[in-house]
Every structure is written in C-alpha cells, then in structure tokens.
Amino acid sequence: MKKKIIEKRGECTTELLAIKDAMELLSGKWKVHIIATLTYKGAVRFMDLQRHVEGIGAKMLSKELQDLEVNLLIKRTVLDTKPVTVEYELTPHGKTLEKIIGEIRIWGRSHRKKIIERK
Amino acid sequence: MKKKIIEKRGECTTELLAIKDAMELLSGKWKVHIIATLTYKGAVRFMDLQRHVEGIGAKMLSKELQDLEVNLLIKRTVLDTKPVTVEYELTPHGKTLEKIIGEIRIWGRSHRKKIIERK
C-alpha cells in the first residue's frame, strides 16, 4: 500500500526564498571580490578596480558593476575631470553586506586550513 | 611623462584568497539551498532531499552532494535497509557554515524588503 507522505514545511519556504535572493546576487566569479575591494578601498575608479580585482576583464567588470548598481548595492559617480573618470562605491545598503562578507572571509580562512592539513 | 603607480597591496591578497575559496564552494544554484535544508532537517535521504529542494533534478542533486562530500562538508551513509537508503548529513565542519548561512538569510530578507518597497 502506498503511504501518503504529508509534510510540514511552511516556515521554511520564505527563508529559502531569502537565501535564493541573496545568492543570486552574490554567486559568480567576481561579485563578492568586487564588493570586498570596495569595502577595503572606499570609492574606486574603473581602471583601479580592474587593477585590484586580479584577472577580470573590462567587459566583465562593466557588466558586474551594472548588476550591482541596479540592485542598489553600489553607486556610480561620473567625475568632471579632464578625461572623464568614474567612481564606484558601496551604497549604505551595499555596506550592510560587510557582515556577510566578513563571515565568508573568516570561514574561508578556516576551510583553507582544514583542506590543506587533510592532504 | 608616465607616472609609475606603485601600489601597496599585500595584506589584501590572502584575505581575497579565502573569499575565493569559500565562494567556489557556495556559488551556484543549489549548494546553499542543500546545506540550509540539511541544517534544518538533520540527516535526510536522497529522495527526501530532492523533494525538499524544490526544482532540483536527480543529476544535479547527485553532483552537488558529491561536491560537498569531497569538500568534507557532508557525510554520506548507506543504510542496510530493504531497498538501500542513503542518508546525508552535515559534518562538524559543515555545521560551521551555519553562521554564514544565517547571515545570508538575514541579509536576503532585508534585501527582499528593500527591493520590493522600491518598486
């Protein structure tokens, strides 16, 4: 006989939606790296960002910055200099990521140790 | 005249390596979702996991679980039941992710609010 499985979920779903939302923003090769750099350095120009985020190309950097901007995490400011320069910095809302980035950094460090000592 | 830009980095690099390590593990559509489910539910069988992680297919689930296992985050246990069943659960090391998952959840919730009220 088939047993009917009636599961209680409910309270999980909205929590998992929140996680999904956050991970959509943070997943990928560059976003967290860029945000971490802006956290360290404050306002940074495009070319300087490219120099600090090792390995990223102009196309990727441009795309990622647009992504972060529409999600209200960074602010783009065009400066009226001789060759125009553009500065990027975290918004107040972007700065609320500091905690999560901090936790990722701490955990990454301990995980690195763990994996190295296993070998 | 060309200006030589000599930059002080140094202490950043190892921190960014740690972030990179962590993000390689957590990036993607499913990993955090799976870990969060195991955090909530404890030991869970394959088919139950598939039911809880909405939308995931058997192939993806299998691949993601293998990934998490080789990184020492989950433990796979084959149970000697009539049709064999397999249980997955977080290792002690996997459980250290709780904090970071918690932060992601909290931030995701507040971000969700922010984005919704903007519209």
Add this chain to the structure above:
DNA sequence: GAAAGTAGTTTCCTTTTGGGAAGTGATTTC
C-alpha cells in the same frame, strides 16, 4: 509478472557564464 520505490548514472541538449581582442570617442601628453 507488472508496478513502484530505492539511489543513482548516462546521454543529449540548451542556457548561462566568462573571456579575449578590437573598437569608440574624447582629451591630454610628447
């Protein structure tokens, strides 16, 4: 013996992500 449940693997396909090279247009420097 047919059906269904266990835990996957395999094949084939589409979508997404990422990357290099070159181009743009304005301005400044040599």
Add this chain to the structure above:
DNA sequence: GAAATCACTTCCCAAAAGGAAACTACTTTC
C-alpha cells in the same frame, strides 16, 4: 600628429552549468 589614458561597448567564441528523459539494478508490493 602619434601615442596614451579613461571608461566603456561590441563581436565572437569556449567552457561551465543546468536540465529532461531514459536507463541500471535491486527489492517489495499487488
């Protein structure tokens, strides 16, 4: 006037991620 800098964009391609369906192999239930 040639070269370089800034902040990109466009094009074209490769690799990775993700997914649907079928298949394996074994056991229990009808």
